[in-house]
Structure formats: structure tokens, C-alpha cells
Amino acid sequence: MATYEGSLEAPKRHPIDWKNPDFYKEAELFSEMDRVFDICHGCRRCVNLCTAFPTLFDLIDEGTTGELDGVEKNKLWEVVDRCYLCDMCFMSKCPYVPPHKWNVDFPHLMLRAKAVKYKKGKTNFRDKMLSSTDIMGKLASIPVVVQAVNASIKAPTARKLIESMLDIHAKRELPEYTAKKFRPNAKVNESFAVINGEKTTGKVAIYSTCYVNYNEPGIGHDLIEILNHNEIPTCLVEKEVCCGMPKLELGDLEAVEKLKNVNIPNLAKLVREGYAIIMSVPSCALMFKQELPLIFPDDKDIKLIAEATFDPFEYLMLRNRDGLLNINFKQSLGNVSYHIPCHLRVQNIGRKTKDMLEMIPGTSVNVVERCSGHDGTWGVKSEYFADSMKIGKPVFKQMAESDPDYISSDCAIAGRHIYQGMGKSVGVKQHPLTLLRIAYGLT
Numbered sequence: 128m129a130t131y132e133g134s135l136e137a138p139k140r141h142p143i144d145w146k147n148p149d150f151y152k153e154a155e156l157f158s159e160m161d162r163v164f165d166i167c168h169g170c171r172r173c174v175n176l177c178t179a180f181p182t183l184f185d186l187i188d189e190g191t192t193g194e195l196d197g198v199e200k201n202k203l204w205e206v207v208d209r210c211y212l213c214d215m216c217f218m219s220k221c222p223y224v225p226p227h228k229w230n231v232d233f234p235h236l237m238l239r240a241k242a243v244k245y246k247k248g249k250t251n252f253r254d255k256m257l258s259s260t261d262i263m264g265k266l267a268s269i270p271v272v273v274q275a276v277n278a279s280i281k282a283p284t285a286r287k288l289i290e291s292m293l294d295i296h297a298k299r300e301l302p303e304y305t306a307k308k309f310r311p312n313a314k315v316n317e318s319f320a321v322i323n324g325e326k327t328t329g330k331v332a333i334y335s336t337c338y339v340n341y342n343e344p345g346i347g348h349d350l351i352e353i354l355n356h357n358e359i360p361t362c363l364v365e366k367e368v369c370c371g372m373p374k375l376e377l378g379d380l381e382a383v384e385k386l387k388n389v390n391i392p393n394l395a396k397l398v399r400e401g402y403a404i405i406m407s408v409p410s411c412a413l414m415f416k417q418e419l420p421l422i423f424p425d426d427k428d429i430k431l432i433a434e435a436t437f438d439p440f441e442y443l444m445l446r447n448r449d450g451l452l453n454i455n456f457k458q459s460l461g462n463v464s465y466h467i468p469c470h471l472r473v474q475n476i477g478r479k480t481k482d483m484l485e486m487i488p489g490t491s492v493n494v495v496e497r498c499s500g501h502d503g504t505w506g507v508k509s510e511y512f513a514d515s516m517k518i519g520k521p522v523f524k525q526m527a528e529s530d531p532d533y534i535s536s537d538c539a540i541a542g543r544h545i546y547q548g549m550g551k552s553v554g555v556k557q558h559p560l561t562l563l564r565i566a567y568g569l570t
Contacts, residue, residue, distance in 0.1 A: 138224045142424040145380045151246050165195045173216045178514050179209040210237035211502035212376050213469040241378030253293045257504040258373035264341030267304040277303045296512035300547045302342040309344035310335050319358040324449025330360040332402040336411045337369050349560040352569045357453045366393050370411040395428035398435040409471040409537050412438050440479040457568030459489025461532035466495045468538035480559045487566045493529040497522050501544035523548035535559050
């Protein structure tokens with residue numbers, strides 16, 4: 128029977144068998160990498176997605192045989208290190224994902240390789256530090272300390288010193304930390320009446336995320352203002368730690384489990400009480416919606432939380448379909464260049480932010496649906512900074528083409544990266560939630 132490409136069935140991901148001792152056996156890992164990489168070599172559809180695939184194909188083409196067997200096994204780690212688990216190859220390009228019999232899941236194979244690398248003690252200090260977002264945030268946001276940290280972020284001499292010590296590129300613009308963290312200063316309002324809709328529960332719990340809590344609390348405050356304006360009773364998740372995505376990308380699956388053990392009981396309790404869980408960082412929402420259910424497939428609480436977790440605009444557009452959203456906008460936004468980040472695209476919820484912004488009178492939205500090239504911590508590393516800017520170059524160009532009044536992305540880090548790549552010469556960078564608050568006329 129002839130081998131076919133693609134499927135009429137939806138892509139399906141298999142649980143990650145990370146507690147099986149065989150998962151960490153390097154010989155078995157390389158055997159599976161050989162199988163998958165050979166399929167990728169014969170296809171090459173994903174060559175324009177990131178630098179992992181060009182690196183693989185260059186290794187093959189420049190090898191002794193022009194085939195995978197001509198590549199030294201040790202060099203395949205270069206491919207692993209260049210994959211930042213955006214999932215776009217699985218979701219948008221590869222015709223051989225399961226249920227196809229070839230069963231190709233390139234991102235999760237790279238995750239396995241990263242886990243093997245971490246288990247063997249080959250992960251460096253910098254990468255461990257950058258993935259410890261809660262610890263970094265707590266230390267850097269201490270009063271007095273925060274001023275010194277932010278000053279060093281901006282000082283060229285200090286940045287060169289940091290690069291020489293930690294290989295964090297001196298030209299990468301980094302987010303500042305704040306002493307006025309989001310969680311202690313959030314003014315939520317639970318006094319409104321709960322009005323459930325057909326598609327939405329009528330009360331919300333906010334999972335703050337590390338980035339909003341320690342770096343840009345204004346995003347969280349804008350979300351609260353929007354929910355208050357729509358008279359939706361809101362609370363904060365009582366206790367939260369990092370979602371685990373940075374540790375997942377590092378390959379430290381045991382750390383992911385420890386974080387899960389703190390977050391899940393608190394979130395599950397809220398879901399059982401009828402709350403929708405909103406997360407304003409796409410990677411965090413993706414972690415709870417898709418990754419944790421595959422890492423812990425037998426955990427019923429995780430499945431419960433996955434079904435109740437929403438991107439802010441996903442939830443708001445569902446409220447609109449229920450006829451329960453306030454659409455009395457006071458101020459137009461003009462021309463908005465809006466970037467859809469990869470970790471939002473792979474949630475398969477559609478273009479909800481774009482749909483919402485286009486509801487605002489006098490607002491046009493230029494949508495850019497392409498990887499910005501930053502990915503969490505990947506784009507800050509000295510060895511990948513130039514590649515991150517190269518990947519982002521088409522995005523920078525497309526975002527500037529419409530002469531926008533605003534530059535916006537649901538991923539605040541991607542938005543910062545894009546604005547840097549554009550030279551900050553066009554428009555004002557604002558998060559979509561901030562744009563919505565402005566449109567509502569809220570101060």
C-alpha cells in the first residue's frame with residue numbers, strides 16, 4: 128500500500144512516557160532521532176520555521192554521504208539546542224503527525240532529548256538560572272535590589288560584563304523588574320452577581336504568571352479593570368508558582384512535577400467552585416491546556432483545569448457570544464499591528480484577540496501570524512541572539528508596513544522583541560489588554 132501524506136483526522140499527541148527509564152536511554156533516543164530526522168530530511172517542509180531544521184539539513188548536506196548516516200551523532204545536539212518547542216512544525220507543517228503511521232512529533236522528540244541532556248548533567252548554569260523565573264523574580268523585585276538590577280539591565284558596561292559571565296547578549300533589551308508586584312497590589316472585585324452564560328461561567332480566577340507578577344504588572348491590572356467593567360466577579364488564585372513551561376523547555380521534568388504539585392490543588396478547587404481560570408501569558412495557558420495533560424495523563428484534576436483554562440480574549444469573545452460582553456467602546460485605536468504568538472496559535476482557538484480589537488469602532492488590525500524568533504529565554508542567549516533577530520526580520524517588516532499607531536502581541540516578550548527589531552521607530556508598544564482598556568475609556 129502506498130504511503131500517504133496528511134490525514135483527514137485531527138492531529139493527535141501521545142502522552143509523554145517520561146517516567147519510563149527507557150525514556151532517558153541515549154541509545155534509544157538517538158535511534159528515534161535517526162528515524163524522525165530521516166523523515167524530515169526527505170520532506171523539508173519545515174525549513175523556514177526556525178533554525179533547528181536548517182541546522183539539521185546543513186549537517187546532512189555537508190556530511191560524508193549526503194544522508195543522515197554521514198552525520199556524527201554528537202552533532203545532532205546542535206539541532207536539539209535550536210528547537211525552542213514552539214510546536215508550529217507539529218501544528219501547521221508536518222504531514223506525518225499522528226495518527227499518520229509514521230508518528231512524527233518533532234517537538235516532543237526534542238523535549239525528550241532535552242530531558243536526557245538535563246538528566247546527564249549537561250545543562251549549564253545560565254539556562255538553569257533563566258528557567259527559574261519565580262526565584263529570579265522574587266530576588267530581583269526586592270526593594271533596593273530592584274533598582275540595582277534595573278540599572279544594570281540598562282547600563283552598557285554592566286551588560287557587557289553580564290555577557291562575559293553568563294552569555295546573555297548585551298544587545299538584547301531585557302524586561303525590567305518591579306518592586307510593586309502584581310499579586311500584592313491587585314484590586315479584584317468579587318461583589319458582582321455571577322451571571323453564567325451558555326458558553327461561559329460567570330466568575331473568573333486570575334492566574335497571575337511570573338512575567339505579569341514580577342515584570343509587567345500593568346497587564347494584570349488592565350485585565351482586572353476589563354473584568355470589573357464587565358461586572359464579572361474576579362479573584363486571584365490563592366497560591367501559585369511558575370506554570371513550569373521554562374523548566375519544560377529546559378528538559379527538567381521533575382521540576383515541572385514539583386511545580387504542578389503546588390498549582391494543581393489550588394486551581395482544581397477553584398474550577399470545582401465554578402471559576403474560569405484566565406492566564407494572560409500564552410505559554411502559561413498552553414502549559415495547562417496541552418502540555419501538563421500529556422505529561423500527567425492520568426491526573427483527573429489536570430484534565431479538569433485544562434477544560435476551564437482560557438486566554439483572556441478567548442474568554443471575552445465567548446462572553447460576547449453569550450451576549451454578556453460590554454461592547455460600548457469609547458475610544459478608537461486607529462491602526463494596530465498585531466502579532467499572534469506561536470504558543471497562542473497552537474492552542475487552536477482562532478484569532479480571538481484580532482476579532483475583539485476589530486469590534487472597536489475606528490480600529491483596523493494588521494495581523495502578522497509568524498514566529499517572532501524570541502521564545503522565552505532562547506533569544507536572550509548570546510549564541511542565539513543573531514538568529515532570533517534574523518527569524519524576526521520578516522515580522523518586524525510586516526508589523527511596520529501599515530504605519531501603525533500601536534504595536535501589540537499577546538506575548539509581552541515577543542512584543543518587546545518585535546519593537547526592538549523595528550527600531551522603535553513606528554507606533555507605541557502596548558499589550559492587547561491595555562489596548563482594550565484604552566478602548567473602554569478606562570483610566
